[in-house]
Amino acid sequence: MEPVLLECRNVAKKFGGVQALSGVTFAIRRGEIYGLIGPNGAGKTTLFNVLSGIYARAEGRFFLEGRDLTGLAPDEVAACGIARTFQNIRLFANLSALENVMIGRHVRTRAGVIGAIVRGARTRAEEAAIERRAIELLDYVGIRARANDAAGSLAYGDQRRLEIARALATEPRLLALDEPAAGMNAAETAALRRLLERIRADGITILLIEHDMRLVMAVCDRVLVLDYGVPIAEGAPAEVRRDARVIEAYLGGPIAGDVAAAGAVAP
Numbered sequence: 001m002e003p004v005l006l007e008c009r010n011v012a013k014k015f016g017g018v019q020a021l022s023g024v025t026f027a028i029r030r031g032e033i034y035g036l037i038g039p040n041g042a043g044k045t046t047l048f049n050v051l052s053g054i055y056a057r058a059e060g061r062f063f064l065e066g067r068d069l070t071g072l073a074p075d076e077v078a079a080c081g082i083a084r085t086f087q088n089i090r091l092f093a094n095l096s097a098l099e100n101v102m103i104g105r106h107v108r109t110r111a112g113v114i115g116a117i118v119r120g121a122r123t124r125a126e127e128a129a130i131e132r133r134a135i136e137l138l139d140y141v142g143i144r145a146r147a148n149d150a151a152g153s154l155a156y157g158d159q160r161r162l163e164i165a166r167a168l169a170t171e172p173r174l175l176a177l178d179e180p181a182a183g184m185n186a187a188e189t190a191a192l193r194r195l196l197e198r199i200r201a202d203g204i205t206i207l208l209i210e211h212d213m214r215l216v217m218a219v220c221d222r223v224l225v226l227d228y229g230v231p232i233a234e235g236a237p238a239e240v241r242r243d244a245r246v247i248e249a250y251l252g253g254p255i256a257g258d259v260a261a262a263g264a265v266a267p
């Protein structure tokens with residue numbers, strides 16, 4: 001069995017009276033595609049926000065390859081090897097696809113983000129290397145032809161691929177994707193599936209939030225199910241979809257149909 005890459009211990013997060021997460025404990029092995037599912041409002045995105053340093057004051061601890069990242073700022077977490085995409089796409093709409101990826105790359109360079117903005121003479125050679133790598137990444141996710149187009153003008157599925165390229169530019173150990181198939185048609189989702197498998201084959205572990213149950217069942221090695229912020233099941237997709245608590249959590253929920261379509265429940 002592969003060693004643990006990410007470990008979460010008792011992560012909890014409260015918003016006023018809403019306990020968005022509580023007692024979230026799990027471990028992701030190196031090389032896994034680990035799914036995170038649950039009805040809307042279950043706390044999935046909140047967990048990503050904790051793991052990416054946005055909620056530095058959440059309770060609990062999390063470790064990447066044994067290193068405690070709890071309480072670090074987002075740029076520090078990124079530098080340690082966790083990259084994420086956003087459920088609501090966050091690209092610089094007026095910048096080109098290429099520039100959006102180059103911005104992601106700067107977390108790995110000496111000159112850093114400030115250097116990227118100031119563009120001093122010392123950074124020019126580095127800048128050329130960053131551009132070459134960014135083009136490679138656009139090619140890798142399949143949108144190299146769009147390199148010079150404004151990010152905001154790309155088709156929705158291509159914007160999601162661009163977000164993945166930008167996240168990969170930070171050279172993560174763990175790539176966390178928040179509903180990457182949202183808004184994609186069947187062909188785009190199939191291409192996304194191949195991309196996820198390729199990313200994993202290239203040595204990057206993936207944490208996947210996804211409502212498309214067919215995709216989850218097809219690519220995930222294991223799945224953690226959250227309901228009202230609490231883990232209710234963990235295991236292989238085929239086991240989890242037979243779990244009585246999981247079926248109950250999804251019944252009547254907005255994605256019950258998706259689960260049923262994947263053969264999980266017959267309400």
Ligand SMILES: Nc1ncnc2c1ncn2[C@@H]1O[C@H](COP(=O)(O)OP(=O)(O)O)[C@@H](O)[C@H]1O
Nearest residue numbers: 015018020038039040041042043044045046047
């Ligand atoms: N920034 C926030 N402020 C207040 N409440 C929030 C915030 N973010 C999320 N919540 C609440 O936390 C719960 C979990 O939300 P979220 O993590 O977005 O769920 P999911 O991604 O699983 O749909 C929901 O009840 C949501 O309304």
Ligand SMILES: [Mg+2]
Nearest residue numbers: 044045046087
């Ligand atoms: Mg969400």
